[in-house]
Amino acid sequence: xxxxxxxxxxxxxxxxxxxxxxxxxxxxxxxxxxxxxxxxxxxxxxxxxxxxxxxxxxxxxxxxxxxxxxxxxxxxxxxxxxxxxxxxxxxxxxxxxxxxxxxxxxxxxxxxxxxxxxxxxxxxxxxxxxxxxxxxxxxxxxxxxxxxxxxxxxxxxxxxxxxxxxxxxxxxxxxxxxxxxxxxxxxxxxxxxxxxxxxxxxxxxxxxxxxxxxxxxxxxxxxxxxxxxxxxxxxxxxxxxxxxxxxxxxxxxxxxxxxxxxxxxxxxxxxxxxxxxxxxxxxxxxxxxxxxxxxxxxxxxxxxxxxxxxxx
Amino acid sequence: xxxxxxxxxxxxxxxxxxxxxxxxxxxxxxxxxxxxxxxxxxxxxxxxxxxxxxxxxxxxxxxxxxxxxxxxxxxxxxxxxxxxxxxxxxxxxxxxxxxxxxxxxxxxxxxxxxxxxxxxxxxxxxxxxxxxxxxxxxxxxxxxxxxxxxxxxxxxxxxxxxxxxxxxxxxxxxxxxxxxxxxxxxxxxxxxxxxxxxxxxxxxxxxxxxxxxxxxxxxxxxxxxxxxxxxxxxxxxxxxxxxxxxxxxxxxxxxxxxxxxxxxxxxxxxxxxxxxxxxxxxxxxxxxxxxxxxxxxxxxxxxxxxxxxxxxxxxxxxxxxxxxxx
Numbered sequence: 001x002x003x004x005x006x007x008x009x010x011x012x013x014x015x016x017x018x019x020x021x022x023x024x025x026x027x028x029x030x031x032x033x034x035x036x037x038x039x040x041x042x043x044x045x046x047x048x049x050x051x052x053x054x055x056x057x058x059x060x061x062x063x064x065x066x067x068x069x070x071x072x073x074x075x076x077x078x079x080x081x082x083x084x085x086x087x088x089x090x091x092x093x094x095x096x097x098x099x100x101x102x103x104x105x106x107x108x109x110x111x112x113x114x115x116x117x118x119x120x121x122x123x124x125x126x127x128x129x130x131x132x133x134x135x136x137x138x139x140x141x142x143x144x145x146x147x148x149x150x151x152x153x154x155x156x157x158x159x160x161x162x163x164x165x166x167x168x169x170x171x172x173x174x175x176x177x178x179x180x181x182x183x184x185x186x187x188x189x190x191x192x193x194x195x196x197x198x199x200x201x202x203x204x205x206x207x208x209x210x211x212x213x214x215x216x217x218x219x220x221x222x223x224x225x226x227x228x229x230x231x232x233x234x235x236x237x238x239x240x241x242x243x244x245x246x247x248x249x250x251x252x253x254x255x256x257x258x259x260x261x262x263x264x265x266x267x268x269x270x271x272x273x274x275x276x277x278x279x280x281x282x283x284x285x286x287x288x289x290x291x292x293x294x295x296x297x298x299x300x301x302x303x304x305x306x307x308x309x310x311x312x
Numbered sequence: 313x314x315x316x317x318x319x320x321x322x323x324x325x326x327x328x329x330x331x332x333x334x335x336x337x338x339x340x341x342x343x344x345x346x347x348x349x350x351x352x353x354x355x356x357x358x359x360x361x362x363x364x365x366x367x368x369x370x371x372x373x374x375x376x377x378x379x380x381x382x383x384x385x386x387x388x389x390x391x392x393x394x395x396x397x398x399x400x401x402x403x404x405x406x407x408x409x410x411x412x413x414x415x416x417x418x419x420x421x422x423x424x425x426x427x428x429x430x431x432x433x434x435x436x437x438x439x440x441x442x443x444x445x446x447x448x449x450x451x452x453x454x455x456x457x458x459x460x461x462x463x464x465x466x467x468x469x470x471x472x473x474x475x476x477x478x479x480x481x482x483x484x485x486x487x488x489x490x491x492x493x494x495x496x497x498x499x500x501x502x503x504x505x506x507x508x509x510x511x512x513x514x515x516x517x518x519x520x521x522x523x524x525x526x527x528x529x530x531x532x533x534x535x536x537x538x539x540x541x542x543x544x545x546x547x548x549x550x551x552x553x554x555x556x557x558x559x560x561x562x563x564x565x566x567x568x569x570x571x572x573x574x575x576x577x578x579x580x581x582x583x584x585x586x587x588x589x590x591x592x593x594x595x596x597x598x599x600x601x602x603x604x605x606x607x608x609x610x611x612x613x614x615x616x617x618x619x620x621x622x623x624x625x626x627x628x629x630x631x632x633x634x635x636x637x638x
Contacts, residue, residue, distance in 0.1 A: 091416035098414030107383065110407045110414070118373040119407065122380020129337070129362060129386070152373045160366075 001047075001211050003275050009050050009207055010270060013043035013263050014285055016066040018292045019075050023065065023082060026296070027242055031303060032082045034095045038238035039066040041171075044204055044262040045139065046070035047211040048167050048232070051218050052137055057105040057123055059116040059138040061169060063236075064096055064108070067139055073101045076295040085302055114144035117153035117166070124162035128225070135222050136164040137214070143174030145191075145231075146182045154195045157227035165217045166229040169204060171236035176248045189231040197227050204232025205262040208269060235260070317492040321461035322426065322484060323351050324500055325468035326389060330359050333387065336472060339365045339378055340391030347391060371396040375403040375425060379411065383419040387474050394428035394486060395439040401446070408479040409452045422474045428486040430525060430575055431608075431624060436615045442608065444524075445581035447481055448552040454480040455553035459527035461493040463550060465500050483552070485525035485575065487624070508556035511563070515543030518637050519563040520630070521586060522573040523549040526606075530573045533630035542638055552582055557589040564590055568600035569637040573630045578607040604633040 001009075020038050027036050039045075042063070049058060049070035060067040068078055073089055081088030081096060088094075089101050099108035107123070109116045120138035127134045144150060145168045157164050168188050172179050185191065192199030198220060202209040210232055217228040235257040239246045246254075267281055316324060330336050338355065343364050346353040356364045367374035371392045378388035392400060404425065411421035429441040447455050454476050458464040464484060471480045512527075513534055522530040527548050534544040545563045549555060564570050570590060572583035583605040590596075590603075606625045613623050 090414060090418070093416050094414035098410065100415040100418045102418040107419070108415070110410065112402065112406075115376060115403070115407055118368075118376030119380040119383070122377035122382075123384050124380070125365070125377060126381045126384040126386050129365075130384075149373065152368050152370050156368045156373070156377075 001208060005050055005211070006270050006273070006275055009046050009211070010266055010281065010284065011288065012046035012050070012070045013066070013266060015075065015288050015292070016043045016046070016069040017263060018289055019069060019078065020065055022292055022296050023079065024242065026079070026083065033084060034082065034097075036082075036242035037063040037096070037240070038242060039063045041237035041258065041262065042066055042169060042204070042234045044207045044210050044232070044234065044266070045167075045169060047207040048137065048139070048214040048230070051211055051215040052135070055105070055134045057107065057134065057136045059107045059120045059136065060099060060109065061139045061141050061144070062097060062109045062113055063141060064099060068096075068099060068101070068106065071101065071106045072104045073106060075292055076298055077101070079295055079299045080302065083299060083303060085299065085306075087302060112147070113141055114147040114149040116140065117144065117149045120164060121153050121156050121162060124157065124164040125160060128160070128162060133222060134163070135218050137167060137218070138164060139167045139169060141174065142168060142170040142179045142183065142188060145170070145188045146174060150191070154192060154197065154227065154229065158195045158197050161225040162227055163221045163225055164227045165214065165221050166227065167214065168229065168231045169234060170231050171234050173236045173240070175240050187231060189229055192229045197229065199229040199231070201231040201233060204234035205260055205265060207262060207266040313494050313496050315492055316461050316465070316495045317490060318458075318461045318464050318484060318488045319349070319351055321465035321493075321495050321499075322468040322482070323355065324495065325465045325472065327355050327358070328500055329469065329472035330355065330363055333472075335385065335387045336389065337363050337365055337381065337386050338389045338391065339367045339374055339381070341367055341369060341371065341374070341393065343367070343391065348393065372400045372403040375400055375423070376407055378423040379407055379421055382421055382423050385420075387422065389424045389426060389472065392425055392427040394430070394441045397427050397429060397441045398443070404447070404453065404479060404481070405450055409450055412452060412477045417477070421478055422476060424471045424474070424480045424482065426468070426482045426484070429483045430485040430487055431613065432486045432489070437612045440613060442576045444483055444552060444576045445585065447483070448555065448582050448585055449580070450553065452478045453553055454478070455551065456480065456482045457524045457550065457552045458482070458484060459524055459548050459550070461491060462495055462499045465495045467550070469500060483524070487525045508551060509559045510548050510550055511545060511559055512548050513544065513546040515545040516566055517542045518544045518569045518571060518634050519547065519560065519567045520544040520571050520573065520634060521547045521549060521560055523552060523582065524575060526573045526575045526625070529625065529627040529630050532627035533634060536627065536631050537634045540635070542634060544634060549582070549586070555582070555586055555589065557586065557593070560586065561590055561593045561595045564595040565598045568598050570599070571604040571606065571630070571633045571637060573606040573625065573633070575624055576607065578605060578610050581607060583607065601637050604637060606630050606633045
């Protein structure tokens with residue numbers, strides 16, 4: 001990972017973290033009707049997205065604010081979509097479940113957590129038919145990995161020599177169920193053995209590990225026309241939805257995992273590598289905060305305009 | 313002009329469309345092996361693996377693959393087995409139908425799905441599909457339901473021009489597999505306007521509406537009723553979503569009587585959708601008798617019943633419905 005990539009990953013992770021903080025405030029003010037699926041603690045997905053090249057395609061998961069920021073979707077487009085405004089990434093028509101952003105080739109999950117797997121195969125098939133070297137990164141949660149379509153997708157992609165990397169964010173929970181209660185292997189990546197394709201499990205909070213694994217998987221897939229799967233072990237600090245009552249786990253458990261912060265880990269890497277000092281990163285954070293505050297002001301102004309002016 | 317069976321007439325349109333537009337690809341189970349009954353043998357020999365693609369063994373996954381293809385510029389036709397149509401509902405109703413609105417037009421979701429449906433001799437309860445009324449109720453889905461080889465050809469040709477921002481479903485009734493007719497150049501050329509209801513026979517006594525395979529029984533019944541002195545106005549719906557109700561409403565204003573003959577389940581079927589449209593129009597004031605629906609009974613059809621020929625209504629049931637309205 002070079003310096004530029006490191007800084008980019010930091011920027012995206014921090015932006016996702018701060019954006020979710022303001023999304024919570026908007027939700028509490030009643031300005032977001034949809035359920036809020038927060039991804040704080042899972043921001044290291046940015047490192048996976050940064051391993052892609054121009055024209056590659058990203059299928060984002062349901063818990064997708066970190067992935068969308070990583071895929072360069074502007075924060076105002078995400079916030080506006082959450083608030084159902086026509087300035088949103090899908091004109092306020094899809095919400096984040098159906099998020100899409102054609103500027104950077106982003107596709108949303110749609111029907112069910114696993115429905116993107118086969119659509120991603122279709123897109124990879126399209127590139128293959130057109131003779132284009134583009135790769136598809138399909139990010140899903142572990143709940144999708146517990147469903148049947150993963151096997152259909154791995155089998156189909158391997159059989160048809162598709163350039164696609166499946167990135168499974170294993171955050172320990174599928175809705176209210178613990179992943180270990182829904183999936184009968186300790187490492188989901190071992191599922192790939194049955195399809196004779198590479199699969200690796202990495203520490204999903206360690207940006208270096210994520211970047212290296214995905215970078216290699218993408219290169220492998222691009223060169224060999226084969227799919228690969230990376231499982232990233234992380235933890236869902238948020239509830240299934242923001243408002244959910246989490247009767248199924250203890251506060252101690254959550255606090256224990258909250259101590260492992262991917263942004264802190266990444267910051268430590270950067271200071272050790274001499275990319276910058278803590279004070280540099282704090283001022284970067286301030287600049288991002290200002291950017292997000294400006295986006296929020298814009299969204300609030302739009303909402304006021306709609307209510308006050310009665311537009312449309 | 314060629315003598316073609318119902319299914320082969322649709323294949324004729326597909327073959328021509330592949331030649332006319334190189335963005336069209338065909339996807340389905342075992343397509344490179346010629347598809348079901350070898351219907352795609354010639355197409356595969358002519359167009360090869362770059363245009364004729366094997367999907368997975370799972371039809372709902374194939375619909376999603378088609379959507380992934382469509383989003384990046386291809387125009388996919390996905391061929392589905394009717395016995396798996398129920399399992400495809402999520403992929404059609406959510407992924408395909410919602411995409412245009414939910415993605416706000418950023419990616420194309422124009423795909424054509426060709427499936428057989430209905431009930432043919434020897435089908436087990438798990439194989440039949442009599443819920444076409446469900447697809448008729450979905451927003452942003454276009455459903456063509458040809459009642460003869462000529463329409464199978466022209467409707468497939470129309471669908472493969474991809475005129476809609478969204479999915480098109482072409483439903484061909486499997487009981488008509490052997491039905492054949494002369495298909496003209498005009499049927500095969502993709503120049504016909506969008507499918508709408510068509511008055512097949514004019515008459516002033518009873519409005520009889522049908523679609524798909526039940527058109528055959530309805531034509532026979534209308535002919536017999538005519539011999540008995542009752543002139544039916546027979547209308548073929550042809551497109552089940554959206555349903556072109558205008559010719560039906562105009563006809564009911566003339567006759568005051570309405571019968572619907574359908575092969576689908578009676579509850580929530582095409583007849584229900586049509587009748588609610590007619591009853592909420594100004595044709596209501598012209599009604600002289602209660603509406604009649606001719607359909608199979610609302611029950612799971614046991615395998616052995618095919619031997620008894622008691623399951624699907626025939627021309628006799630339609631005839632009795634017409635006569636009861638006079």
